[in-house]
Amino acid sequence: MTLRDKLAAQRIYILLGALFITSLVVSNLIFQKFFYWYPFDVEIFGSKLFEISVGILPYPITFLITDLISEIYGKKRANDVVVVGIFASIFSLLIIFMADAVPATSWSYVKDDMFNTVFGNSMIAVFASMLTYLFAQFVDIQVYHFWKRLTKGKHLWIRNNFSTWFSQFVDTFTIITLLCSFGIIEWENYKGLIISGFLFKVFIAIIDTPFLYLGVYLFRKRFHLKINEELDLL
Template sequence: MTTKEKKLADNIYLILAALFIASLVASNLIFQKFFYWEPFGIYRFEVSVGILPYPITFLITDILSEIYGKKKANQVVIAGIFASFFSIIIVLISDFAPAIENSPINDKIFHQVFGLSPLAVFASMLAYLFAQFIDIRIFHFWKNLTNGKHLWLRNNFSTFASQFLDTFIVVFLLCSFHILPWTLFKGLLISGFLFKVIVALLDTPLLYLAVYLFRKRFNLKAGEEILH
């Protein structure tokens, strides 16, 4: 790889890492709003809006795992952990800071929206740690087993397992912390997991497109990774 190509690969890696971290932090900050989605009247999904950017993180780690390798993917995961904990500190300081009389958002409203975020981020981080590292590990297990073939297989198998674990841990801890009532546990677990499965299936073509563009630009063979 030439110096120019290496610089381009590094810049793309930084952009993907930034998108990953932004998606992760955003999902932790907006989680308290819930919505429903009822496609064709078949099933009513009731999920947090925090779930919307979260699948992006798994797509990005799959791209990084496929193109940059396991080590680089894990580095982004660790960076996301630090970014999330740093966001907790910012939220806590902002919540404790007293609002002035003419503030558009008073203390009560701010606390109602962001006050539970630290607990939510803690719950999310525990799930995130297990889910992302398992996703990367399973992805590379199937990659080695299939000699770099059948990208769809490792993409979906790794995501299904990790997303179920992520959903279960998050909902369980949110109910344990009394942020959500236990009566919602089963419904949110099923809805959250099925929603993520559908998104994972839908993002498979995007993964194929991204991998195709990378391989074409950097002259990579199937299963070959960019070496650093």
């Protein structure tokens, strides 16, 4: 690979990492708003199907990006992005803590109680999310590369969907359990939110499969990669 190609590959890797971190941090900040996505008017354990947090909307993007990085750049580069995401979450947590601690002026449009209502629980959410996210993302990468080795780089849809489904179940079960334990969500919504959250993520994983195929195709065409060949940025 030429020096020009390596520089282009590095720039794309940085861009993917930035999208990953942005999606992760934003999902932690907006999680307290819930909405009802209503293609089906069905109730499960007292909660409507797809009555879910808006934090779920950007979160599946992180799994699509790590799958793309895993496929093109390899397991180590995917793990590196996950670790950087953890540091970004910790840093955002510190910023929120400082912003919540300083008193608002008398003329401030956003008062202390309003800020605390919106962002106060984010400290708990980020902590809970970091635990689940760290585990789920590493699970996703491990399962992805297990299927990649097993299929010898073929059948991309298998490793994309199987790794995402399994890791998203781990993520959904753990985060909802922690948020209910911290008192942010009522236990009466527990079962319904787990099922709704997981099914929604499965639905998104199926939808994003063509985008992963497109991304892998463009990478292989741009950098002249063979099936199961990965980019070396060193």
